[in-house]
Amino acid sequence: MNEILVKNACVIDPIRGINGDIMDIAIRDGRIVESVSDRAEIIDAHRCLTLPGGIDSHTHVCGTKVNFGRYMSPEDMRAGRTRRHGRMHVTSGYYVPTTFGNSYRYSAMGYTTLLEGAMAPLEARHTHEEFTATPHQDMLANTLFDGNWAVMDAVREKNIPKTAAIVGWTLNAVKGYAIKLTNPGGTEAWGWGEDLTSIHEKVPHFEVTPSEIITTMIRANELLRLPHSVHLHCNNLGKPGNYQTTLDTFDLVPDLNPDRQTLYATHVQFHAYGGGTWRNICSKAEDITRSINSKPQIVMDMGQIMFCRTMTMTADGPMEFNLHCLHHNKWSNHDVELETGSGIIPVTYSKKSAVNCIMWAIGLELALLTKNPWQCLLETDNPNGAPFVKYPEVIGLLMSKRYRDEECATLHADTERRTSLFALEREMDWHDIAVMTRAGQAKALGIVNQGKGHLGAGAEADIAIYPIRTDSVDPAREYRKVVEGFQKTRFTIKRGRVVSRDGEIIVDGANATFWTNALIPEDIRVDNDPEFIRRFQEFYTVRMSNYPVQDLYLPRGRRVDTEAFS
Amino acid sequence: MRVILESKVRKKPNIPIEAEAIIPRNFLKGTDLLVYEGNKERTLSELFWIFVEGTAVSPENIEVVLKGDTSRIKRVGEYMDTGSILISGDIGMHCGNFMSGGTIEILGNADAWLGREMRGGTILCRGNAGHYCATGYRGEKKGMQGGRVEVFGSAGDFCAEYLAGGEVHVHGSVGDFPGVEMRGGQLIIDGDATRPCANMKDGTCVILGRVHEMIPTFEKVERRVIPEWNITADVYRGDIANRGKGTLMVKTAGSE
Numbered sequence A: 001m002n003e004i005l006v007k008n009a010c011v012i013d014p015i016r017g018i019n020g021d022i023m024d025i026a027i028r029d030g031r032i033v034e035s036v037s038d039r040a041e042i043i044d045a046h047r048c049l050t051l052p053g054g055i056d057s058h059t060h061v062c063g064t065k066v067n068f069g070r071y072m073s074p075e076d077m078r079a080g081r082t083r084r085h086g087r088m089h090v091t092s093g094y095y096v097p098t099t100f101g102n103s104y105r106y107s108a109m110g111y112t113t114l115l116e117g118a119m120a121p122l123e124a125r126h127t128h129e130e131f132t133a134t135p136h137q138d139m140l141a142n143t144l145f146d147g148n149w150a151v152m153d154a155v156r157e158k159n160i161p162k163t164a165a166i167v168g169w170t171l172n173a174v175k176g177y178a179i180k181l182t183n184p185g186g187t188e189a190w191g192w193g194e195d196l197t198s199i200h201e202k203v204p205h206f207e208v209t210p211s212e213i214i215t216t217m218i219r220a221n222e223l224l225r226l227p228h229s230v231h232l233h234c235n236n237l238g239k240p241g242n243y244q245t246t247l248d249t250f251d252l253v254p255d256l257n258p259d260r261q262t263l264y265a266t267h268v269q270f271h272a273y274g275g276g277t278w279r280n281i282c283s284k285a286e287d288i289t290r291s292i293n294s295k296p297q298i299v300m301d302m303g304q305i306m307f308c309r310t311m312t313m314t315a316d317g318p319m320e321f322n323l324h325c326l327h328h329n330k331w332s333n334h335d336v337e338l339e340t341g342s343g344i345i346p347v348t349y350s351k352k353s354a355v356n357c358i359m360w361a362i363g364l365e366l367a368l369l370t371k372n373p374w375q376c377l378l379e380t381d382n383p384n385g386a387p388f389v390k391y392p393e394v395i396g397l398l399m400s401k402r403y404r405d406e407e408c409a410t411l412h413a414d415t416e417r418r419t420s421l422f423a424l425e426r427e428m429d430w431h432d433i434a435v436m437t438r439a440g441q442a443k444a445l446g447i448v449n450q451g452k453g454h455l456g457a458g459a460e461a462d463i464a465i466y467p468i469r470t471d472s473v474d475p476a477r478e479y480r481k482v483v484e485g486f487q488k489t490r491f492t493i494k495r496g497r498v499v500s501r502d503g504e505i506i507v508d509g510a511n512a513t514f515w516t517n518a519l520i521p522e523d524i525r526v527d528n529d530p531e532f533i534r535r536f537q538e539f540y541t542v543r544m545s546n547y548p549v550q551d552l553y554l555p556r557g558r559r560v561d562t563e564a565f566s
Numbered sequence B: 001m002r003v004i005l006e007s008k009v010r011k012k013p014n015i016p017i018e019a020e021a022i023i024p025r026n027f028l029k030g031t032d033l034l035v036y037e038g039n040k041e042r043t044l045s046e047l048f049w050i051f052v053e054g055t056a057v058s059p060e061n062i063e064v065v066l067k068g069d070t071s072r073i074k075r076v077g078e079y080m081d082t083g084s085i086l087i088s089g090d091i092g093m094h095c096g097n098f099m100s101g102g103t104i105e106i107l108g109n110a111d112a113w114l115g116r117e118m119r120g121g122t123i124l125c126r127g128n129a130g131h132y133c134a135t136g137y138r139g140e141k142k143g144m145q146g147g148r149v150e151v152f153g154s155a156g157d158f159c160a161e162y163l164a165g166g167e168v169h170v171h172g173s174v175g176d177f178p179g180v181e182m183r184g185g186q187l188i189i190d191g192d193a194t195r196p197c198a199n200m201k202d203g204t205c206v207i208l209g210r211v212h213e214m215i216p217t218f219e220k221v222e223r224r225v226i227p228e229w230n231i232t233a234d235v236y237r238g239d240i241a242n243r244g245k246g247t248l249m250v251k252t253a254g255s256e
């Protein structure tokens, strides 16, 4: 029996409605309990800010795409080097660090759960291997279905149960957690050298539109009763004038689930551009947030960019090709058989670029203009907008108008005219930040029932204690202290063990991988469908029997069963 | 002041020594420097017999002389900004990395990565240089940005890759892909070269010997006399595959 008592914690636990109470937290064998014996190890929090462990609901840290980013940028391995010491492996890299680099840095910032934003089903083994090597966070994998041939066929047939059966079988086979659609239809069109410019344009050879894919997948997702909603990277990412596509997409979304959103729209900053060219691009964050504020069925994340050198990586191959034509830098492009694709290019966000400054402003506008913080989560689409180590700065910017003003004074002169950021007075409070960095994520991902994102009895003992005294720090003025405080916890506790102390990792990790298992009726299971099997054998380069990821790839897999079709 | 470092006989002479501490400036404060032999930290005196002649008040008057078997010593002269280093034999990889001033002279051969990401100063190699002579680091967009590297023997593959500034002169021949991805600066090869200047963006490359497997995406502009080389040369522009504006001059066979 392993017991810890965290004393004098200043707890903000939005899911349980606790906002700054000084209390003790009892932990036994990895879970939070009502009380522990007097033999428990005592950790004195000294009234410091104590939150449920951080949850990243959209990051790219594991898998073929991330690893190809590493291949492509050996120069990045000159940064972020740390020696092996104690329990810590060597690390290197800044925007595409080694897996241990990612895990240690996330842990130092108090993060205990990560959702990998895009796993190509065919390449799932690589993702799971890297999950195992990211040992201090529980992992979940968004699974790409944007160009899945079988799905598109079922969508064309308007057959929601069949769509659900394909998704359910695939998630089970590749040990995925949720449905990810990246530029739905567009990535498949790119396989034929084309892209789609509207959600009502047909995918070549499949005769389905992005809007049909999105709406059918939303229905299939709910039919499978998956814990997370459809996770969407909208069409037309990064194109001036794309906000109209985003608004049209939001208008497609019904409200189907009382417990969570029906659509998770990711990195919306990249989808909120007005104008028609790079010369007249402007912010449409007000239009986007007006839509979000009237649609509780949608949750988005910011997709904040920060000024730095980083790597963009996405399943959105055509978008990366367009960016490559702009920058003439190195570029990779990849096609994943019947499923999806990807592209990778390095990028430097600079204050000298009006476009970059406007992008930076839009991310903050989205957060500040969304009334309900549960609907706009704090992410940078790591590493696309910025490496996740920049989150504390984003928090500082959201909490301090003065910090924003100081930054704004250093930006390209066009920023004020083409965004509304300079006029926004809102300063977020500690509770808002707790929602936007863990509670909101837990609810959006549907993992509150798994004991994530809160500190109630029975919850997983994932806790972050920051060296911040909320009673004495004024975030509006002392934003530097806020940024520093969120960079390094006093203690990060993962499943009842102190894993990180003052930024130093002190134990070997033992994370879990959550995946969903939808129970699908025998008569519609695709592995009983001769036509599905025939097409699989005909078009894939692997046999259907070799496709599923073996259990040994998930040494600590946690299956989440769903009552599909009930 | 002259500092003479004569390498001691080692039990395992193949273990590389990482000696970025060996730059003239560091000897202003004495010879108490640390280097690595494999993964073991060593003092300089564990690996070298050290002789100091004279004194110096400023680093530009310091000459470091390396003697004995120095072929496995890496990173000598890294970040060197002044003074001089004379190597009487061969030198290991990465000699003169990031060098910004001063002179390194190697009487023997240099291993790979000689003068990598150099910014200024002079490197003279009397023997041959290995691969990646006067280049950048993997993945970076700019290689050598200034200074001069002169190799009196031949150089290996990828000589002056990503060259962005300064001058590289190889008196002998070079291997495959010299001047690939050049951004600027000048590369002169007295001998032969294979597939020169692929994806060149800017800068000038002059080849006085034979070119094997000329890259097809170079556009011939003219044939003219080049007075400074006293030759007739075919002048090409490229690499036009990526809208490059570099100049590649190849001596016309038989012209003098």
Ligand SMILES: [Zn+2]
Residues within 6 Å of the ligand: A058, A059, A060, A117, A118, A266, A267, A314, A381, A384
């Ligand atoms: Zn993403």
